[in-house]
Structures are given as C-alpha cells and as structure tokens.
Amino acid sequence: SYELTQPPSVSVSPGQTASITCSGDKLGDKYVCWYQQKPGQSPMLVIYQDTRRPSGIPERFSGSNSGKTATLTISGTQAMDEADYYCQAWDSSTWVFGGGTKLTVL
C-alpha cells in the first residue's frame, strides 16, 4: 500500500517561513492536498491540487509537489497557524494520509 511520510514536528518563529514536507514514491505524479487541524477541531483543507488554495485560505499558505516530495509552505507564519498538518494523496482508489506534522510557532 502507498505511504506518505511527514516529519513529526516543525518549529518556526513568528514571521518566518515554515516548510512541512511530505514524501512518497513518485509523489510528483500524483495530486497532493494539505489539511490543517487545530485541537478539538475538524481538519480543514488549506491546499488542494498541489498548489491551489480554497476560498478563504490566506495567501501565506502555498504548496508545491515535485519528484518524491510535496511541500506546504507558510510565509510570515502567525501564532494562529500553530496546528497539526496532514498531507493526503490518492493512489489506486485509496485515499492516503501522511502521519501528520505538529507545527509549533515559538
């Protein structure tokens, strides 16, 4: 079965750029999306189709996907961005989630 790997944690200072990676075999050939989940809340889609932002998602959230790695980038990170982030892709009629990354804004 297909697997997506994320770092367990990433730390960033306020105002700096945070990068969260997601890796998988030939991931660049697939579409990747990203979800943000804050404590006690449902996941929320922040990036889909590798690079697209849903309505209402701030421009500081961006995505890329090439080769074996997809990256979620948060520019000018704010305290409110502290959350768990999950990547997800689709492979052979299955929806696959990465293990999640806890973003800490120090």
Next chain:
Amino acid sequence: QLQLQESGPGLVKPSETLSLTCTVSGGSISSSSYYWGWIRQPPGKGLQWIGSMYYTGTTYYNPSLKSRVTISVDASKSQFSLKLSSVTAADTAVYYCARDPANGHGNNYFDLWGRGALVTVSS
C-alpha cells in the same frame, strides 16, 4: 450551505458492530458527482481513511479495514452510513464524515468535513 453531521452511539462493546450515520443538510447527496467518505482519528493520533462511496453507490475501502467495513447510502434521507464490525479498543476514535468533490484524474481531497463523533469501544 452544505453541512455534514455524524450521529450514532458513543459507546460500543468489544466484538460488536459500530454504526454511524452522516446526515447531509443543505443539499442532495445523490444529485451531484461527489464521493462521500469516512475518516477516523484515534485519540492523540493521525488521520486514517476508512472508506468512500461515489454518489452512484460504488464503494472503496481501506485495505486494512475492508473485511470489517460497509458504507451505504440512503438518498431519501440524505444520509450515508458506516458499519464497522468486530470492534476492539483499537477502533476507539473520533469518526469524521467528509465530502470529496470528485474532480477526477486522482485529484481527490475532502473539502467539507463534519464535526466528528467520538466512539469508544469498551465493555
């Protein structure tokens, strides 16, 4: 505005069947080409896809759960349901229902989620 709401027992005994329903309000569950999915999250852990159903009724299941999972739809009630049999403590989780816009070509993602329902498996 479309909303999803999970409902069902919050406590299930080991070896029994977990049953949850997702009610879709503000729109029809069968009039558009969406996938409707179930995802779970054990306490303190990550997201696990359980299964999805296309609006035509075709189902797709996580291979690791396939032998125990059934997803079905009741279009007349704008509901779709999850049944997970032979549950153990490892099935204790928050269960979410969600919508996938089915854009095709592997461009699958969940753009709308329910608030989640905690199901505890315990005697």
